[in-house]
Amino acid sequence: MHSKFAGGIYLNGMRSSTLRWIILLATLLIALITGVQLFWLNKVYSFEHKTFNTNVVKSIRGLYEDMDIADTPANHLQDLIEHPSPDYFLFRVExxxxxxDSLVFYLKHELNDFDVLTDALIGLYDSKKGTYIAEQYIPAAAARYDPSHNVLPVYQRDHDYVLLYFPHRNKYVLAQMNFWFISTAILFFVLISLAIILFYFYRQKFLVEVQKDFVNNFTHEFKTPLAVMKISSEVLLQDKIVNQPERLFKYANIIQHQTQHLQSQVERLLHIASTDRRELPIEKVRVPVKEIIEQAVAKIQPLVDDKEALVEIQSAEEPGYELLADRVHLELAVVNLLENALKYSTKPHVIISTGQEDGHLFISVKDNGIGIEKKYQKNLFKKFYRVPTGDVHNVKGFGLGLNFVKRIIDAHHGSIKVNSLPGIGTEFKMLFPL
Structure with a gap:
């Protein structure tokens, strides 16, 4: 019915805590692996860039050895090479x-020898004229470039130099990392698959635990009434019971009461099951709210008498509120709230009131029961939820009561508020649009 008001069965915290820790650790491990992989990708990317720069410098040094274009000792050739920006290399010539043409030929040969297999644009700068006097494009099989779309930048120097520009340098570097990208993609696919599997495993585990708890509560809910009925029927089968009319009436009344209880629970289960995947079949008519409340109280009168409860009805005197609603379902909603109020109070004092609030008509059911802690209130209307109270069977119910109430209110486009203090009591306020 409720949960300590929400009725039902919730996943046992103790049984699920280990699984939650496993899921958490697995998530952290996946995040760690992902972080490490991204870190190494960045390292490899930086390494490939450094390798590219080194190979270009080696190619230029090889050019100096192939041609007599600089009057400098071999051990000082490094001083003639500049790297003004990531895609540009500048080296001095005399x-x-x-x-x-020979310079272009030898440079192309050196670049190939050192595996710089991308296209390049070469410019020969004349320091006296302050401009490039020759330009040449070296194509590559993997990349094509229109040199007319680019103007080589001029770096002011007091000497002549050759400028090397690699327009597809970054694409070339990324191409060298294909293995890493493919392995990373496979790793991410495996990790995402693992995460999905863990999610569905956890979900299935949750559903299995919910079903298991539901069966346990279902068994407990029916066990006691059936045992009472069995004992009562055995008493009624005794020959001398005919001569004891008061005793006969007592046990017949017990059987009737337990039968009604079981029938009510079965009908509730069947109703929930039949409406699980579609909207409740609402047939709205204009009904007096006070009449609905009085009928609901009359239905639970045996429970009121058994608990020696005090039930007060406080409603507007004139003219009396009416609501366009489904009479049967609205009555069921009030009955559910009243049953909860009586269940969770030692000496029940229940106040039912009606009124208007923010353009809505409300029906309030307030009790003096054990109350509900704030942290549990957001889950009250979930199917099978029960507020933890130690022994899951200390109060009968399937965890469908408040869920059903919420479905009825939603079908009427209304809302429900909960105000509760542990040890003080709880108020459920149903609000319906006027």
Whole structure:
């Protein structure tokens, strides 16, 4: 019915805590693996860039050895090479009278030798004229570039130099990392698959635990009434019971009461099951709210008498509130709230009131029961939820009562508020649009 008001069965915290820790650790492990992989991808990316720069510098040094274009000792060649920006390399030459075609040929050969297999644009700068006097594009099989779309930047120097520009440098570096990208993609696919499997495993585990708890509570709910009925029927089968009319009436009344209880629970289960995947079949008519409340109280009168409860009805005197609603379902909602109020109070004092609030008509059921802690209130209307109270069977119920009440209110486009203090009591206020 409720949960300590929400009726039902909730996943036992003790049984699920280990699984939650496993899920948490697995999530942290996946995050750690992902972080490490991304870190190494970044490291490899930086390494490939450094390798590219090193190979270009080696190619230029090889060019110096192939051609006499710099009057500098071999151990000082490094000083003639500059790297002004990521895609540009600049190296000094002595004069612009060098055979340019030979320079391009040897440079292309050196770049291939050192695996710099991307296209490049070469410019020969004349420091006296302050401009490039020759440009040459070296294509590559993997990349094509239109040099007319680019103007080589001029770096002001007091000497002649050759400028190397690699327009597809970054794409080339990324291409060298194909293995890492493929392995990372496979790893991420495996990790995502593992995360999905863990999620569905946890979900299935949760559903299994809910079903198991539901069966346990279902068994407990029916066990006691059936035992009482069995004992009562055995008493009624005794020959001398005919001569004891008061005793006969007592045990017949017990059987009737327990039968009604079981029938009510079965009908509730069947109703929930039949409406689980669709909207409740609402047939709205104009009904007096006070009449609905009085009928609901009359239905639970045996429970009121048994608990020696005090039930007060406080409603507007004139003209009396009416609501466009489904009479049967609205009555069931009030009955559920009243049953909960009586269940969780030692000496029940229940106040039922009606009124208007923010353009809505409300029906309030207030009790002096054990109350509900704030942290549990957000879950009260979930199916099978029960507020932890130690022994899960200390109060009968399937965890469907408040869930059903919420479905009825939603079908009427209303809302429900909960105000509760542990040890003081609880108020459920149903609000319906006027």
């Amino acid at each position: 004069g612009t009278s060098i055979p340019y």
